[in-house]
Amino acid sequence: MLAEQFEISSKTASGISTSCGQALLPLEYDASRKGYYYPDGTFSLPMIYLSPAELSSLLVARKLLQDIGHGYIGGELSSIADKITNVLNRHLACGKVDENISFRLIEYSPPPEQTFRVALEGCLNRRRLNFSYYSPARDETSRRKIDPYHLFNYMGTWHLIGHCHLRGTIRDFALGRISDARVLDETFDRPSDFDVNHYFQSSFGIFKGKPRREVKLRFSPLKSRWIRDQVWHRDQEAKSLEDGSLELTFPVADFSEIKMEILKHGADVEVIRPKSLRKLIKAEAKSIAEIY
Secondary structure, three states: HHHHHHHHHHHHHHHHHHHHHOOOOOOOEEEEOOOEOOOOOOOOOOOOOOEEEHHHHHHHHHHHHHHHHOOOOHHHHHHHHHHHHHHHHHHHHOOOOHHOOOOOOOOOOOOOOOHHHHHHHHHHHHHEEEEEEEOOOEEEEEEEEEEHHHHHEOOOOOOOOOOOOOEEEEEEEEEHHHEEEEEEEEEEEOOOOOOOHHHHHOOOOOOOOOOEEEEEEEHHHHHHHHOOOOOOOOOOOEEEOOOOOOOEEEEEOOOOHHHHHHHHHHHHEEEEEEEEHHHHHHHHHHHHEEEE
C-alpha cells in the first residue's frame, strides 16, 4: 500500500516499515483497508530522533535531575523528568530506566521547595532576593539582600552565588540555611567580569574569596593505588615517587574543606606544605587522640 500510494518501490516501502518497527511506532495492519494505522489516537511522531549516544546522555541527565531534586524541584521539573523517561523507555530495550542507573548522595542538605523556587526565579529573571541566613560559624541568623548570580549543586547540596549587600562582596549561600526567602521587585545587572567557570576553577572546593595557597600532599603507596586517577583540582600536579607514594599539588583558598578531606585519609596522607596546614592537621590529630 505504501509503494502504491507514494509511488515508490516495494524495497523502499519495506525499509520504511522496518524503520517504523525499530522506532517502536504503534502501527497495526487493517486487512479490510489493506494498510497500516495508529490504534492510539493520541500518538504523535517524535519531534527529533536521537542517536544511541544522545539517548545515553539523556538518560544520565534525567536520572541526575530526579536524584538531586530530592522532591523539592517542583511539579514542572518533575513533569519534564517524566517526559524524558517516556522517551527513554520507548527507545531503549534494557527495561525501565530506574533499573539500570542511579546516583547515591550522602551528607547533603536539601532546602525547602519554596527556597529553591525563589533562588531559581531570582537567577533567571535577574531579581534581587531577601532572606534570613543562618551562619554555623557565628551561630547567628542575619537578614540578607542578594543579587543572585548562579545556582549550583555541590555534592548533593544546592548553593547560591551572589553579591551580598550586607557584606559588600560575592558570597556563597547554602540553600538549606536560607529561610523566609522572597523575590524583590528590584532588578540588577550581573557584572560583566563575573565568570562562573573562573569562579569554580580558582581553588579547591567551594570556599572562595581568599588568596590562593599551594598545598602539597603525599599519599602512602597503598592509598596511592586508590587515588592515582582522581582529579582533586583541574590545575593539580601529580608526581609518583619510587616507593609508590604519590604527591599531589594544587591551590586552595581556604583550609576548611581540604582539612576535612585530609582527615578522611588518616595516616595514609601527610601534608608536605604549607607549614600552617601541617600545624592545623597536627593539632586536630592531637585532639582526636585525646578523645580516645
